[in-house]
Amino acid sequence: MLDIGKFDRRILIQKSTMGKDAMGGKTYSWNAGYNCWSAVDFIDGNNDDNQDKFSSNQKVNFTIRNVGSSAQSINANNSRIAFPTLNGATTAETQYYTIIGTSQYGGREKYLVITTELRQSNTRMP
Numbered sequence: 001m002l003d004i005g006k007f008d009r010r011i012l013i014q015k016s017t018m019g020k021d022a023m024g025g026k027t028y029s030w031n032a033g034y035n036c037w038s039a040v041d042f043i044d045g046n047n048d049d050n051q052d053k054f055s056s057n058q059k060v061n062f063t064i065r066n067v068g069s070s071a072q073s074i075n076a077n078n079s080r081i082a083f084p085t086l087n088g089a090t091t092a093e094t095q096y097y098t099i100i101g102t103s104q105y106g107g108r109e110k111y112l113v114i115t116t117e118l119r120q121s122n123t124r125m126p
Contacts, residue, residue, distance in 0.1 A: 002039060002063065002105075002106070002111060006039040006063075007037040007038060007039050007063075007064075007065070008037070008039070009037070009038050009039070009040045009083065009084065010035060010036075010037060010038070010084070010085050010087070010088055011035070011036060011037075011038045011040075011062055011064075011081050011082065011083045011084075011085065012032070012033055012034075012035055012081070012082040012083070012085050012088060012089075012090065013033045013034055013035075013036065013074060013079060013080075013081055013082075014030040014031060014032070014033035014079065014080050014081070014082055014096075015030070015031050015033050015073075015078055015079055016028045016029065016030055016031075016078050016079070016080075017029055017030075017031055030080065033079075033082075035085070035088035036064050036065070037064070037065075038062045038063060038064050038083075039062070039063040039064075040060060040061075040062055040083070041060065041061040041062075041063070042058065042059075042060050043059040043060060043061055043115075044058075044059045045057060045058040045059065056119075056120050057117055057118070057119055057120075058117065058118040059100075059115065059116070059117050060097060060115075060116050060117075060118065061113055061114065061115055061116070062081055062083070062097075062113075062114045062116060063105065063111050063112070063113050063114070064111065064112050064114065065110070065111060065112075066104065066106075066109050066110060066111055066112040074099065074102055074112065074114060075099065075102065076098075076099045076100055076101065076102075079099050080096050080097060080098060080099060080116075081096070081097040081099065081114065081116055082094050082095075082096055082097075083095060083097060095118055096118075097116035097117065097118050098116060098117050098118070098119060099114055099115070099116050100115050100116060100117050101114075101115040102114050102115070103115070
């Protein structure tokens with residue numbers, strides 16, 4: 001059983017919507033989604049330094065209370081997590097975590113564990 005005191009980080013769960021541009025191509029935008037309290041668990045990370053390119057991956061579990069259908073509709077195809085946020089709004093420090101899976105936890109699916117990955121890639125300047 002999780003300690004409710006660990007749910008001390010505010011996150012913003014965003015949903016993507018698909019539209020069309022002037023040429024008929026698909027465009028995706030992220031809507032505001034909804035704010036909730038979360039327990040954040042940094043799991044694993046790795047770095048790759050390959051000649052002129054540097055990349056890193058950080059896996060993070062966000063655990064939220066599983067309340068209603070809005071939590072049930074979170075999936076890797078149409079959602080992402082913005083963290084950290086300030087009073088539920090994104091800031092310059094906010095990073096966007098790609099959802100790679102979800103699982104129910106606790107009796108009667110009390111919690112939803114959202115497994116994410118933060119991917120960063122930089123090209124070195126000469």
